[in-house]
Amino acid sequence: MQRIFYLVQKEFRQIFRDPAMIVALFAIPFIQLLLLGHAITTDVKNLDIAICDLDRTPMSRAFTEHFGETAYFNVTVVEDDYRALSGLLDAGRVKMAIVLPRHFQRDLVNGSRPGVQLLVDGIDGNSAGVAMGYLASIAERYQVELLRTDPVLGRSLRHSPVVSAASRFWYNPEMESKVYIVPGIVALILLIITVFLTSMGIVREKEIGTLEQLLVTPIRSWQLILGKIIPFSILGFVEMAVAIGFVHLIFGIGVAGSIWLLFFESAIFILTTLGVGIFISTISETQQQALFVGWFFMIFAILLSGFFIPIGNMPDAIQYLTYLNPLRYFMVILREIYLKGTPLHFILTETLAMAGFGLAVFSAAVYRYRRVLG
């Protein structure tokens, strides 16, 4: 018992001796949180657009004015020449251009449905799709407004039965992507810190030769493992607690559910990440290798976790693949507790899957580690 205590003490000394390490441990995750929390957004704002109004009538002007009013679009160019538009797209000055045809108003009034042309830079397909959705709803609103206010056009509307939807958005009434993204980042920080610390901490001892010194002491291999695991899990928990406080302070996103449940689930998750860290250390000779193997694991764990790409959108074969990803379960659990306050019995399946996975990875890693040591 005492031996383990000394090992833990040694590990903490090693970490806190190096000021750069403290920066790496505490400053970096929070810069990350700040950066990612604000940068990762699937909302589209301030999209530069050009408008080419070939009609120049009150109606065409009213139509274009609707785009200047929203936060989605910036009307940066008003162009008279239709042919200049593709040049603007080529140079990347605008991402979208709207062309109102000549006789827009005349055709609109006499019911021959003028066509409004939209030129779209489709390189960023997702943003373009979202922006076209916004544009369609702005156009729709203009149309409804015309039908309501215009005495001639509105006549038919008054006699038609119309159903409309009143939507209510639960858990995220302002519809901000950060509400969903930020709790996910907390999971990422926990993942990154524990995997890298464990794998690189063990490999460094191998690389500089102190591991062999430890091996000739009467310390048993399981004590050695515990001596590594305990400090790194403690650090993981501290990191997590600070992150939760930080998220509350900076982003105003609090934990809706039980914070104890959150920590309980995190403990199960840490079992997996420590296991992965130990496993990486057994297959790497140098810190650089540990870094790259860890990086490799994490990129795929993150991409296939539903962090910013919903798993439900992926093809079936890849969806099955995600069941092997422990981060996938933790992502769901964390967001459920954070946003909805979901109790344990509604996330039991995920918890059990994560626990089973964690136990398997952890025992395999420890087994391998002891064999490598022995």
Added chain:
Amino acid sequence: MKRRLWAIVRKEFIHIFRDWRTLLIIILMPVLMIVLYGYAITLDMRNIVFGVIDDARTPESRALLEAFSENGFFKPWPHALQRDEIEALFMRRDVHAVLVIPRDFSRLLTTDRRADVQLIIDASDSNVGTFVNNYAEQVLRKYNERNNRGLPLLFEISPRIFYNPDMNSTNFFVPGLVALILMLISALLTSIAITREKETGTMEQILVSPVHAREIVLGKVLPYIALGLMNASLILVSARVLFDVPVRGSLLLLGLMSLVYVFVALSFGLMISTVARTQLIAMFGTLMATILPTIMLSGFIFPIASMPAVLQYVANVLPATYFLIIIRAIMLKGVGLAELWSHALILTGIGTFLLLAATRRFRMRLE
């Protein structure tokens, strides 16, 4: 001069090839990422399950439900549902939304000519929330049009998509991946390679040999330039073969701009290696200063225009931001220097500045 330089280059290559695990990951990772991205990643929703509370139970309400189910995007949840069960259903993630049709739905429709239905959406993922809402509005629009032959559609919007007509995410992703990998190899590997020599003490051994500082830097850097450019070509070729990602513009210009960008990344790596004493610190430093901003702030995945103003300023001084604009324009738009000269100029400017600063600092450190 030439012989000494060559010796260092060869030594560095031996280091690279000896560590086959790192090499394998560097080569394999981008290709795997392309495959994953090409097949897996789309923000288009499918299979939205919605619960129904139909308090009206009239022919009109049933017709409305029919309209929701028939479009293929929405799937009705097959069980009956009470109002107080909605929360539990959302927590179990059984349904994404619940449609509530009020008791007086049909009456309002005939007397007031207007009736509201309520759509309660689990919006914890705002993206999903938006999609569900948009699709629901689309369904209602169709339903209304079908019921009212006379309802006018005043104008039509016909979009024409340029450069990437299918709005394919692979086309968007691959140029960014090139920028990321070049940064990863040039900045991260260089800084680690130099710090390792410091950590293990071999740097001092080289310093007492008759090699010039200039030759050390060049000898360290050249192999990684070669590795980076090779890897970039591999990405472009595999993206072309697997997913038909085109290079429409000049390959020569693309190569030239990549070289400028590689110099920027190398300068970063050199700079960090002069500060860091251990590999772990070099790694964290490089991740923070180069890799993370390249992924998050350069417009690689998330649009810069949607970020808060402060982050937009940061994005505007990142070399990756300019390189991404350039490489996407060359690959997908097929434009040349006529449209890109200002971005190319800024990138070259940043590159020259950083390279000068880094070599100066590096030489100072060595002497």
